[in-house]
Amino acid sequence: MSVYLDNQAAKPVDERVVSEMMLYFNEKFANPASLHYDGDVATDILEKSREKVAKFVNAPDRADIIFTSGATESNNLGIIGAAMRQKKKGNHVIISEIEHISILNIGKYLEKEGFRVSRLPVDRFGIVRLDKLEKYITDETILISISTASNEVGSVQPTAEISKLAQEKGILFHTDALASESVLPIDVKKVPIDLITLSSNDIYGPRGVGALYMKKGVRVNPIIIGGGQERGFRSGSENVPGIVGFAKAAEIMKEEMPKESENLKKLRDKLIKNVLDTIPKSHLNGHPEKRLPHNAHFRFDYIEGESLILTLKEHNIAAATGSACSSKTLEPSHTLIAMGLLHEEAHGSLLVSLGRTTRESDIDKLLEVLPDQVIRLRKLSPLTPSDFLKKNEEVK
Numbered sequence: 001m002s003v004y005l006d007n008q009a010a011k012p013v014d015e016r017v018v019s020e021m022m023l024y025f026n027e028k029f030a031n032p033a034s035l036h037y038d039g040d041v042a043t044d045i046l047e048k049s050r051e052k053v054a055k056f057v058n059a060p061d062r063a064d065i066i067f068t069s070g071a072t073e074s075n076n077l078g079i080i081g082a083a084m085r086q087k088k089k090g091n092h093v094i095i096s097e098i099e100h101i102s103i104l105n106i107g108k109y110l111e112k113e114g115f116r117v118s119r120l121p122v123d124r125f126g127i128v129r130l131d132k133l134e135k136y137i138t139d140e141t142i143l144i145s146i147s148t149a150s151n152e153v154g155s156v157q158p159t160a161e162i163s164k165l166a167q168e169k170g171i172l173f174h175t176d177a178l179a180s181e182s183v184l185p186i187d188v189k190k191v192p193i194d195l196i197t198l199s200s201n202d203i204y205g206p207r208g209v210g211a212l213y214m215k216k217g218v219r220v221n222p223i224i225i226g227g228g229q230e231r232g233f234r235s236g237s238e239n240v241p242g243i244v245g246f247a248k249a250a251e252i253m254k255e256e257m258p259k260e261s262e263n264l265k266k267l268r269d270k271l272i273k274n275v276l277d278t279i280p281k282s283h284l285n286g287h288p289e290k291r292l293p294h295n296a297h298f299r300f301d302y303i304e305g306e307s308l309i310l311t312l313k314e315h316n317i318a319a320a321t322g323s324a325c326s327s328k329t330l331e332p333s334h335t336l337i338a339m340g341l342l343h344e345e346a347h348g349s350l351l352v353s354l355g356r357t358t359r360e361s362d363i364d365k366l367l368e369v370l371p372d373q374v375i376r377l378r379k380l381s382p383l384t385p386s387d388f389l390k391k392n393e394e395v396k
């Protein structure tokens, strides 16, 4: 196994989660909808799991949790479902320019369905412009969807302020919490968000399971129609082993997050300091302080991020250039462009994301390899200082 520094693309499933799930594959495997005793056992574990996920976000009632197949589906249910439900009230939805591709594409879908979708700009640190949010809101605005943090550059968004503004204006607020849920606590009693996308894998549970937290009284239209499971909000037989794993992961995460986040922050800070100190013309993308404890996103002038990833691969180090879901496109990251970077700058990025299994030796290994490889790639690079000039600048 390589030195794994791509935890924002996928996380390993915690051993304790795997053991908890095993029983529900071939021993207690019944369908919760079945009326026999085994069905009751499945219903019981399903509801206990719902309770644990509700506790993870400090929700008052387990009924506030709707299980889904993951973050993409939760985003669809939370945004399309809420927009469709409120169509008679208004047709305007606000997202940000730096949302995950699943939300950007939901925005395009809503436009085809006749909604007006505004994309809130961000500052050079990748933080949404709150001053503009108020100006974007009209009488037609029915929903704001802004992620808790950027899954790329790690900037943490002012979720509490957005929630307050949305509440004052009577607008629903949805947030995709995937990027931050393993490192920043969610407390819906303190910050009363209406709809929250949660994912199991991002807290070291199995992939293919997620949830939508839905505040009491908030309603969405279902997007998957069928047998009426999950109180009619999400049909389809529940993935009981996956949900059991998700719940166990949530229970562990709630307990271990404070200490774990602190450790990740120390490792991240060591990495950032060393990279910026030892590699000339290296930069940190995203906010220096308001950033996810497990995220370090760099850019190096004159090199291509993809070449760097392949070089690191040769040294058995797994990292990324940005969001895994957009990694196959040749386009520069929409997040970096929205932050005002040039295409050349945006192409030179490296996303290092740490996790529960990251050790200091992993960071040391990266720090040992990275500076030489950046120098080597720069020697091969056709890019020159003039490619990095913003308008009105001159080569010094």
Ligand code: PMP
Residues within 6 Å of the ligand: 008, 009, 069, 070, 071, 072, 073, 100, 102, 147, 151, 176, 178, 179, 199, 208, 323, 325
């Ligand atoms: N939202 C964010 C912020 C993500 O990073 C991702 C991908 N990891 C998703 C949504 C989609 O998650 P999934 O592919 O598990 O549905």
